[in-house]
Amino acid sequence: MSDQIRVEEGEDNTLDQLFSEIRQCRYCEPGLPLGANPVIRGKSSARVLIIGQAPGTRVHESSIPWHDASGKRLRQWLGLSDDVFYDEGRIAIMPMGLCYPGKGRSGDLPPRPECAPRWHHAVLEQLPDIQLTLLVGQYAQQYYLPDKPKTLTQTVQEWSRWLPEYLPLPHPSPRNTLWLRKNPWFEQDVIPELQRNIRLLLPDVIRE
Template identity: 45%
Template structure:
C-alpha cells in the first residue's frame, strides 16, 4: 500500500463516533484501490463481516454483486483492474436497535476527491446503493427511480440497488432490473475487463 491508500488506512477521524455506537468498535478502513484501475465500484460502507476480514464485499452481498457483474472473485478483487471505493471506508456500526448506521459524511468529504483524482483511468463506474447515487450523481431521486434511469448514464455509469438480502423483495417487485439492466451491465463489464 502506498501514498493515499496508506493515509486512508491510517485514518482515525471517526474513532470517537464509532466508540459511541452500539458496537463500540475501532476504525478499520478497508482500502481497495490502485491508480490504473479501469472499473470503479462505489458502494456504501463496509458491514460488520467486512470489518472483520478487511476485504470489501466479503459477504453474501458481495456474492450477489459479483453475480450481477458477471465476475469471479479473482477478477473482482484484482486491484489492477477494479477499484472498490465505498462512501465510508470503515464499518459505521449499528444503532441501539441493531440497524446499520449511515456512512459518516466526513469520510467522503475527507477522502473522495483525492481518491477520484488517482482513479483517472476508470472507464466504468458502478454505483451501488442510494448513498453512492447521491454522492456521485447529485440525484435527489430514490433508488428505484435512479436505477430505472440507467440508460441515461450507460455505458460509462451503471446505478444499482444495494445487493443486500434486504433488497430481495425490491428485486422481485422490479423484474426489469434483472431482465434489462444486468445483461447490459455484464456486457459492459466484460468489455472493460478484457481491454
C-alpha cells in the same frame, strides 16, 4: 525499463501512499462502535470503480470489501469470479464510508458523512483509467448524481441516462431480495447491460 512502466509505478507509489494515509485515519473513531478500520483498494490501472455504502461487520473484521453475502450477489451481477473481482489492477473499491458505522434500528447506520468529502477526490485523482463507476445504493447515488430522481428505484430505472460514466445499482444485500422480486426489470434489463459493459472493459478476464 520503459518510461511508461516508470510512470505507472510512480502512480501506484503515490496511490499506495494515499491508501496508507487513509488506512491510518482515525478522524471518526470516537463515533465508531468497533473502532476505525478504513477499507479501500485499487491500483492506478483499474478501469472499473465500485462505490458502495460502508463496510459491514464481516468486512470490518476481514478488511476485505464485499466479503459477505452482498458481495457474492454483486459478483453474480457482474459475472465475475472472486479472483477477477479482487484484482486491484482492474477493479477499485471505495465505499462512501470507509469504516463500519454501527448498527441502526433496521440494519447498519448510514456511512459516516465525513469520509467522501475528505478522501474521494484525492483517490479519484490517482485512478486515471476508470471508465465506469458503479454506484451501489442510495448514498453513492445521492453524492455522485445530484440531479437524480428522488427514489433509488427511479434512479436505477434511468440507468442509461448516466452511462458511460456511471451505472446506478441497488444494494445487493439480502435485505433487498423483496425489491428485486418487485422489480424484475432490473435483472432482465440492467444486469445484461452491466455485464456487457464489464465485458467491454475487462475482455481478457471474463469467465465463460
